[in-house]
Amino acid sequence: MQFCPKCGSTLLPQKKEKKVFLACNKCGYTSTRSDKVVSRLTQDTEKIIVIGKEEQKIRTLPKAKAECPKCNNHEAFYWLVQTRGADESSTQFFRCTNCAATWRENS
Ligand SMILES: [Zn+2]
Numbered sequence: 276m277q278f279c280p281k282c283g284s285t286l287l288p289q290k291k292e293k294k295v296f297l298a299c300n301k302c303g304y305t306s307t308r309s310d311k312v313v314s315r316l317t318q319d320t321e322k323i324i325v326i327g328k329e330e331q332k333i334r335t336l337p338k339a340k341a342e343c344p345k346c347n348n349h350e351a352f353y354w355l356v357q358t359r360g361a362d363e364s365s366t367q368f369f370r371c372t373n374c375a376a377t378w379r380e381n382s
């Protein structure tokens with residue numbers, strides 16, 4: 276549901292010349308419809324979801340000084356996840372103590 280920026284009425288989808296746009300019945304405002312599909316999934320977030328089981332233990336995890344990418348908090352829980360590949364070393368993950376954002380150490 277979108278609202279008219281001019282008068283605040285509900286914008287209704289209209290079709291004209293094969294184009295779909297939103298129009299206001301009150302004041303006649305029209306807006307081209309934005310069909311933005313934002314894919315939030317990145318490789319990193321997929322990997323973080325995989326280690327979800329670890330989150331249950333987080334309350335007892337040690338804290339470290341780390342800057343949260345979301346809220347700029349300077350304290351985060353941290354833990355290590357051993358990757359399956361024998362050649363790869365373990366990866367350090369952080370979870371913000373303020374907003375619970377989780378991210379991976381870029382080493
Ligand atoms: Zn309007």
Ligand SMILES: [Zn+2]
Pocket residue numbers: 343344345346347348371372373374375376
């Ligand atoms: Zn945060």
